[in-house]
Amino acid sequence: MGTKSTEAPLRKLMGPGPLDIHPRVYQALTSPVIGHMDPAYFKTLDRIGDQLRRVFQTQNRLTHATPGTGTSGMEACVANLIEPGDPVLICVHGYFGDRLRQMAERQEADVSVVEGEWGRPTDPQGVKEAFQNKGYKLIALVHAETSTGVRQPMDDIVRLAKEHGAMVLLDTVTSLGGVEIKVDEWGLDAAYSCSQKCIGAPPGLAPITFSDRAIDVARNRKHPIRSWYLDITLLDQYWGSTPRVYHHTSSSTLNYALLEALLLIEEEGLQNRFERHLKNHQALVAGVEAMGLEMLVQPDYRLPTLNTIRVPEGINEAKVRGYLLETFNLEIGAGLGALAGQVWRVGLMGYSSSAENVLFFLSAISRALAVQGCKTELSAGSDAAMSLLNA
Ligand SMILES: Cc1ncc(COP(=O)(O)O)c(C=O)c1O
Numbered sequence: 393m394g395t396k397s398t399e400a401p402l403r404k405l406m407g408p409g410p411l412d413i414h415p416r417v418y419q420a421l422t423s424p425v426i427g428h429m430d431p432a433y434f435k436t437l438d439r440i441g442d443q444l445r446r447v448f449q450t451q452n453r454l455t456h457a458t459p460g461t462g463t464s465g466m467e468a469c470v471a472n473l474i475e476p477g478d479p480v481l482i483c484v485h486g487y488f489g490d491r492l493r494q495m496a497e498r499q500e501a502d503v504s505v506v507e508g509e510w511g512r513p514t515d516p517q518g519v520k521e522a523f524q525n526k527g528y529k530l531i532a533l534v535h536a537e538t539s540t541g542v543r544q545p546m547d548d549i550v551r552l553a554k555e556h557g558a559m560v561l562l563d564t565v566t567s568l569g570g571v572e573i574k575v576d577e578w579g580l581d582a583a584y585s586c587s588q589k590c591i592g593a594p595p596g597l598a599p600i601t602f603s604d605r606a607i608d609v610a611r612n613r614k615h616p617i618r619s620w621y622l623d624i625t626l627l628d629q630y631w632g633s634t635p636r637v638y639h640h641t642s643s644s645t646l647n648y649a650l651l652e653a654l655l656l657i658e659e660e661g662l663q664n665r666f667e668r669h670l671k672n673h674q675a676l677v678a679g680v681e682a683m684g685l686e687m688l689v690q691p692d693y694r695l696p697t698l699n700t701i702r703v704p705e706g707i708n709e710a711k712v713r714g715y716l717l718e719t720f721n722l723e724i725g726a727g728l729g730a731l732a733g734q735v736w737r738v739g740l741m742g743y744s745s746s747a748e749n750v751l752f753f754l755s756a757i758s759r760a761l762a763v764q765g766c767k768t769e770l771s772a773g774s775d776a777a778m779s780l781l782n783a
Pocket of ligand 1: 409462464466488534536563565566586
């Protein structure tokens with residue numbers, strides 16, 4: 393009576409996530425709510441497992457979506473695989489590697505860190521030296537560091553971990569569904585992601601996958617896992633056992649949306665999707681550089697999904713973001729942690745990774761900078777972007 397219903401403004405989401413979602417995913421969000429023990433719903437959960445196995449490129453039986461955002465996937469992996477006193481090695485070259493370190497410390501693990509520069513990937517030499525000094529049960533790292541826009545090359549680090557018998561845990565929150573992840577071929581023991589970035593669904597679910605070795609480690613712990621909600625052995629009785637055992641009231645709304653987003657990925661084809669993300673990223677970079685702006689990350693390590701652009705001297709970066717939001721309904725991300733105030737983070741993920749978003753962003757940022765007296769070569773920028781978008 394007199395109160396208005398929800399009134400979320402319709403934004404264009406080009407930050408670190410969430411991103412815009414496809415109309416079919418919105419439609420799936422309006423599916424009827426059904427019970428979490430309904431046999432029809434179990435079929436949906438099974439289909440999600442199958443689709444996630446395709447996207448993670450794995451045969452791992454235990455592949456599902458944990459309730460909660462990406463952080464719940466991170467916590468599920470850390471809490472199940474790490475026990476008090478376990479020697480673990482964490483690679484930190486950004487905000488989310490540091491979150492992994494904090495979580496491992498809360499499990500009272502014996503944590504060692506390979507510290508890297510923000511804006512560069514972890515140097516495998518540091519990992520090699522760490523293994524020379526000590527044995528580790530597990531090494532954890534971030535594939536796509538959203539705070540810096542760095543893509544971590546995997547080969548050398550995984551090889552070192554395997555040579556020393558350590559498990560590998562990988563954060564794929566800003567890569568799964570947008571950049572290739574090969575869980576089985578790379579020999580990962582566990583990985584997690586989120587629903588709201590390259591997958592293209594709303595936030596609220598965290599895809600995870602555990603190898604048989606990782607399941608054995610979780611099952612044969614000396615100390616019971618401290619988290620009841622994220623105990624993978626209990627969750628597995630709901631996701632994967634016959635009969636299914638109630639664990640929590642799984643959100644059918646979010647899971648229907650996730651399934652629809654995963655079906656869209658299947659229809660597009662994984663390789664096509666990776667190529668689309670790469671092409672739009674390259675066009676954005678070409679445009680940004682032709683306009684006279686600078687990227688933070690060196691070309692070899694740039695993420696196609698998250699672009700970090702240096703804030704030019706003398707520009708108030710928060711004012712630029714505020715202007716974009718107010719004038720164009722456009723959301724981009726601020727710098728995080730050590731890069732606060734120094735970069736903007738521009739996401740091109742899932743449904744948001746499109747040619748029109750690239751061109752829209754270039755003209756919007758050019759205008760926002762002009763308002764602060766910073767002139768950019770917009771037509772050179774759009775020409776450079778267009779030449780790649782047409783290719
Ligand atoms: C690399 C990385 N890991 C973990 C997270 C945490 O995910 P969420 O915010 O969905 O809990 C994020 C969030 O952006 C992320 O970028």
